[in-house]
Amino acid sequence: MYSLLQGAFDPALVALVAALVIGCAGIPGLFFRKPGSGQIIAAAGTILAAMAGVPASLQLLFSHTTSTYLLEWSLPFGPCEFVIDPLSAFFLLPVFIVSAAGSLFAIGYWPAAEHRATERGLTFFYGLLASSMAILLMARNGVFFIMVWEVMALSAYFLIVTEHELENVRRAGIVYLIATHTGTVALFVYFSLLAAQTGSFLLPAAGSLSALSPYAAAIALAAFIGFGAKAGIMPLHIWLPSAHANAPSHVSAVMSGVMLKMGLYGIFRTLTFFYDPPLLWGAVLTVCGITSALLGIAFAVAQRDLKRLLACSSIENVGIITTGLGVALLGVSSHITVLVYLGMAGALLHILNHSFFKPLLFLGSGAIIHAAGTREMNLMGGLGKGMPRVALLFLVGSVSICGIPPLNGFVSEFLLYLGFFSQLKAGSLVYLVFLAPVLALVGGLAVVAFTKLYGSVFLGTPRSSEAAHPHEAGVTMLAPMAFFALLCLLIGAVPQLALRLVSPAILSSYPQTALAAFPAEYGAIMGRLSLAGILLLSAAVVVTLLWRWRLGKAPAASAPTWGCGYQRGTSRIQYGATSFSELAVSVFNGIMLQRVERPKLTGLFPRVSRCSDVPTETLLDRIILPLFSMTGMLFSFLHRLQHGLMQVYMLYIFAALFILMLWAH
Amino acid sequence: MIALADQLLVLVLLINFVSLGTSRLIFSIRAVAVQGVILGILPGMIHPFTWHLVGITVVNITVKGFVIPFMLVRAVRSAEIKREVEPFLGYVPTLLLGAVFTALSFSFAGKLPMLQEHQNFMFVPASIATLMTGFLILTTRRKAISQVIGYLILENGIFIFGLLLAEAMPIMVEAGALLDLLVGTFVMGIVINQISREFSSLDTSRLTSLKEE
Numbered sequence: 001m002y003s004l005l006q007g008a009f010d011p012a013l014v015a016l017v018a019a020l021v022i023g024c025a026g027i028p029g030l031f032f033r034k035p036g037s038g039q040i041i042a043a044a045g046t047i048l049a050a051m052a053g054v055p056a057s058l059q060l061l062f063s064h065t066t067s068t069y070l071l072e073w074s075l076p077f078g079p080c081e082f083v084i085d086p087l088s089a090f091f092l093l094p095v096f097i098v099s100a101a102g103s104l105f106a107i108g109y110w111p112a113a114e115h116r117a118t119e120r121g122l123t124f125f126y127g128l129l130a131s132s133m134a135i136l137l138m139a140r141n142g143v144f145f146i147m148v149w150e151v152m153a154l155s156a157y158f159l160i161v162t163e164h165e166l167e168n169v170r171r172a173g174i175v176y177l178i179a180t181h182t183g184t185v186a187l188f189v190y191f192s193l194l195a196a197q198t199g200s201f202l203l204p205a206a207g208s209l210s211a212l213s214p215y216a217a218a219i220a221l222a223a224f225i226g227f228g229a230k231a232g233i234m235p236l237h238i239w240l241p242s243a244h245a246n247a248p249s250h251v252s253a254v255m256s257g258v259m260l261k262m263g264l265y266g267i268f269r270t271l272t273f274f275y276d277p278p279l280l281w282g283a284v285l286t287v288c289g290i291t292s293a294l295l296g297i298a299f300a301v302a303q304r305d306l307k308r309l310l311a312c313s314s315i316e317n318v319g320i321i322t323t324g325l326g327v328a329l330l331g332v333s334s335h336i337t338v339l340v341y342l343g344m345a346g347a348l349l350h351i352l353n354h355s356f357f358k359p360l361l362f363l364g365s366g367a368i369i370h371a372a373g374t375r376e377m378n379l380m381g382g383l384g385k386g387m388p389r390v391a392l393l394f395l396v397g398s399v400s401i402c403g404i405p406p407l408n409g410f411v412s413e414f415l416l417y418l419g420f421f422s423q424l425k426a427g428s429l430v431y432l433v434f435l436a437p438v439l440a441l442v443g444g445l446a447v448v449a450f451t452k453l454y455g456s457v458f459l460g461t462p463r464s465s466e467a468a469h470p471h472e473a474g475v476t477m478l479a480p481m482a483f484f485a486l487l488c489l490l491i492g493a494v495p496q497l498a499l500r501l502v503s504p505a506i507l508s509s510y511p512q513t514a515l516a517a518f519p520a521e522y523g524a525i526m527g528r529l530s531l532a533g534i535l536l537l538s539a540a541v542v543v544t545l546l547w548r549w550r551l552g553k554a555p556a557a558s559a560p561t562w563g564c565g566y567q568r569g570t571s572r573i574q575y576g577a578t579s580f581s582e583l584a585v586s587v588f589n590g591i592m593l594q595r596v597e598r599p600k601l602t603g604l605f606p607r608v609s610r611c612s613d614v615p616t617e618t619l620l621d622r623i624i625l626p627l628f629s630m631t632g633m634l635f636s637f638l639h640r641l642q643h644g645l646m647q648v649y650m651l652y653i654f655a656a657l658f659i660l661m662l663w664a665h
Numbered sequence: 666m667i668a669l670a671d672q673l674l675v676l677v678l679l680i681n682f683v684s685l686g687t688s689r690l691i692f693s694i695r696a697v698a699v700q701g702v703i704l705g706i707l708p709g710m711i712h713p714f715t716w717h718l719v720g721i722t723v724v725n726i727t728v729k730g731f732v733i734p735f736m737l738v739r740a741v742r743s744a745e746i747k748r749e750v751e752p753f754l755g756y757v758p759t760l761l762l763g764a765v766f767t768a769l770s771f772s773f774a775g776k777l778p779m780l781q782e783h784q785n786f787m788f789v790p791a792s793i794a795t796l797m798t799g800f801l802i803l804t805t806r807r808k809a810i811s812q813v814i815g816y817l818i819l820e821n822g823i824f825i826f827g828l829l830l831a832e833a834m835p836i837m838v839e840a841g842a843l844l845d846l847l848v849g850t851f852v853m854g855i856v857i858n859q860i861s862r863e864f865s866s867l868d869t870s871r872l873t874s875l876k877e878e
Binding site: 646647648650651653654657661 | 753801812815
């Protein structure tokens with residue numbers, strides 16, 4: 001602790017202390033008898049820590065220096081280093097920003113007075129999750145990394161099962177737990193192999209390993225499985241939709257906005273170890289990435305649960321990021337620096353963007369659920385009239401996530417498009433250009449998904465009695481959302497600044513990009529983009545004002561939406577969420593089956609009947625669950641070993657011991 | 666002194682047989698208490714004097730000789746049981762098995778690659794034999810209190826093995842072993858309480874109804 005006094009202004013130390021403060025923020029609340037004050041203390045602590053942590057991370061990002069701290073521990077796994085290099089500093093930004101915003105949101109969304117039983121644990125584990133993610137980014141010892149990783153995974157589990165009295169929530173928790181521990185097993189393999197390769201548990205420096213060494217392929221595979229399971233890259237995404245849907249909304253925001261990125265961070269970090277990755281690795285990442293993007297958004301289109309839709313769209317975004325990383329890796333293998341730069345810039349910027357608009361949307365969904373009392377989009381409608389502010393902020397988030405200019409989602413996808421097209425004239429890797437239409441399709445489907453979401457939630461007329469009288473969210477809920485919306489607008493309006501933010505992280509991971517003049521070149525392109533964006537924005541504002549002005553002149557008549565001139569229109573005449581997306585989903589019938597149970601209608605005046613639909617996930621429902629039950633049947637003979645008699649269990653231990661003793665001779 | 670220690674170990678082995686052969690619980694508990702006291706004295710006989718050693722001796726004699734037996738006797742009294750009525754395996758067969766295992770452990774210990782100075786003493790065979798006795802009691806008896814006795818004897822066996830290392834053994838390891846014992850006793854205490862409340866008997870074989878189908 002002596003160094004605390006010496007280097008009080010060392011940004012790395014500030015970030016470390018901020019991370020620890022966030023982790024401890026939930027502790028005081030555990031001891032208060034009266035509900036409420038603990039939550040406020042936690043939020044205040046987290047926000048203050050983030051206000052210190054964000055400038056510190058920015059300083060670390062731009063200072064080009066890395067400071068190392070050594071933890072004195074008595075465990076036999078070598079020195080335990082804490083290092084914050086630009087890559088870590090970059091990932092630290094969303095950790096601090098999102099966790100602070102979420103903790104403020106929690107005050108309005110999960111008030112302690114109403115949720116006495118769960119609020120304390122929720123606040124405590126929330127802090128622990130945020131803190132463990134921040135420390136994870138600094139950890140450079142494999143064993144310590146796994147420890148922090150487990151703290152992160154388990155605190156996320158406890159957050160998911162906050163409402164554990166519900167069957168669905170428990171099931172989501174179990175699926176998450178299995179998925180995350182499958183990943184952890186792979187990480188054990190990964191760190192062991194890495195230690196076997198380098199001779200210590202310290203993570204190797206960037207570009208210090210050869211991909212031709214015997215373990216390299218196994219290391220990369222283990223990293224892909226271990227970190228990919230956390231990030232939700234297909235086919236390792238099965239836990240993601242239900243876990244995100246069943247957690248409290250601000251937790252979903254942190255999980256989707258930040259925790260998935262920890263998996264991506266692991267993949268980024270691993271790939272920087274190798275100076276000569278084979279072309280295959282990049283190709284695998286690109287293909288997996290673009291598949292995740294396409295299928296993820298196809299799943300999203302089919303969902304009728306508001307938060308599941310957002311969760312599936314997270315799979316899509318993780319897919320886009322992975323595609324960018326794959327493209328960058330292809331660039332590294334074939335020594336095309338422009339690909340490295342554009343791929344990495346697109347991927348990193350999309351990470352930042354996704355950690356702004358996805359929490360915005362998840363927090364918005366929290367506000368919606370708070371008002372409508374359900375997650376089912378088919379039961380909502382017309383909420384925009386009761387909660388116009390939430391509706392506006394949600395619109396900003398939806399436009400960003402669809403990658404529509406002038407908001408931030410467009411910027412990162414634009415960089416990826418530039419990357420795809422950059423090799424068209426060069427001759428090698430021309431086939432990259434085929435990714436462009438796929439990414440465009442993903443963007444189009446995203447528009448379908450979010451039009452469906454926005455339309456069925458905010459527009460039209462209410463479809464249920466709860467949705468009929470929504471209340472506007474309080475200021476603690478609106479403020480974080482407005483903050484994220486502002487960030488989205490900011491990056492969209494001045495993308496050249498955002499590009500400067502990611503450049504140090506790229507430089508530190510791939511120093512070969514230093515020689516080229518890319519930052520200046522693409523900075524100029526971004527400048528033009530910014531100009532166009534601002535023009536577009538002002539055009540939109542002008543049109544809106546004109547429209548308002550005209551509206552003011554004419555006499556206003558009001559009638560129900562989709563009234564269509566009927567005398568007695570009902571809210572059921574309007575398009576439902578499912579009917580809106582039915583056509584788009586039917587295209588993906590093989591992978592994404594929408595089981596619609598239609599009633600048989602006979603005669604001119606059919607009786608009252610019901611129609612319901614369940615989106616089926618092929619991978620989970622058709623492959624993984626049958627596989628699990630088959631394994632269960634295969635091993636059912638082991639059930640016979642389980643007698644329930646303590647004495648017999650003792651006998652097993654005894655017999656094992658005895659056999660070992662005999663065997664030793 | 667070491668010769669005396671060997672003779673005390675013979676006593677420990679005899680106590681093993683006593684607890685294997687008796688059906689009366691109180692008697693069995695007292696026998697284990699005596700065993701605990703003997704084991705508490707032993708470190709002082711084979712190692713030179715240190716305050717560390719005094720600490721080990723005092724803690725061991727109090728915990729194993731008095732605290733745990735006292736708790737167990739109280740449990741027996743309050744549960745109003747006197748005997749282990751129907752063990753899974755009769756007393757005579759368990760005694761015979763105990764004898765077989767003791768003989769086996771002597772032959773096993775003879776083959777272990779040990780330091781020259783430990784070669785001729787009974788520590789290792791006595792330790793293994795006691796451990797096996799503990800296992801035998803754990804596997805053959807029904808009553809929860811017999812189970813605790815089994816754990817105690819098992820731990821005694823581990824302790825005898827640790828005697829050889831008493832100087833090298835850091836305090837953490839000792840604390841860990843004692844903690845294990847304490848936790849084990851607590852868990853069994855809870856089990857005893859819960860079984861007697863649920864099934865109004867202390868028969869651990871009733872726990873099968875908790876089995877997952």
